[in-house]
């Protein structure tokens with residue numbers, strides 16, 4: 001639980017899991033993110049939209065601790081993830097945070113199975129074989145597990161990247177255009193699966209997508225424009 005400052009002598013507990021404070025990022029003098037403030041509550045869905053090049057992936061990399069902002073902080077359950085020591089950062093990134101990368105980031109020349117299991121093995125986490133097989137079935141990748149990832153289609157790679165991120169049962173899942181390479185049937189199956197995990201495992205989902213009406217569960221929607229993140233008002 002994230003503990004807010006005392007008010008009237010009592011501690012106030014909130015369901016906040018992640019907070020970005022005054023985050024700015026620039027590359028070669030070009031400002032991509034300009035003083036962004038954002039909060040994410042446990043067990044919620046947040047969509048981030050914006051034009052290509054507007055900084056969506058950059059924001060996700062910073063919020064997940066993968067990239068350090070030029071200025072500002074990211075607080076995970078009240079702790080600044082960029083100043084924790086290496087071991088603590090690795091524990092949060094390894095066990096608590098899942099990331100589905102836009103470019104998949106699979107390790108070439110390893111099989112699908114090795115790619116999916118690698119984070120679990122590196123973090124010395126327990127593998128439940130029944131869960132693993134269920135995940136393969138739900139993502140329709142059972143027939144691919146012995147195949148080298150180099151030989152997969154874009155949509156197959158995307159489903160493998162999703163399996164790898166979900167197997168460790170993260171508390172927060174960052175998903176950077178997770179259905180960008182999928183057909184409607186696979187997109188529906190993955191959205192259903194994510195919604196089930198959100199309900200059953202109290203997952204917090206932060207997702208970059210261009211798709212309209214992806215989720216049936218309630219969600220917040222933000223747009224990133226000129227380095228500024230603004231909440232979209234929904235009319236439904």
Ligand SMILES: Nc1ncnc2c1ncn2[C@@H]1O[C@H](COP(=O)(O)OP(=O)(O)OP(=O)(O)O)[C@@H](O)[C@H]1O
Pocket residue numbers: 027032050051052053054055056057058059102
């Ligand atoms: N490591 C980096 N070094 C230099 N420039 C970078 C770096 N990372 C991102 N950029 C630049 O920052 C801008 C935002 O990139 P980013 O990948 O965050 O955009 P995006 O909104 O995710 O775009 P898309 O929808 O195409 O995926 C781009 O102009 C990109 O070239």
Ligand SMILES: [Mg+2]
Pocket residue numbers: 056057058102176
């Ligand atoms: Mg991107």
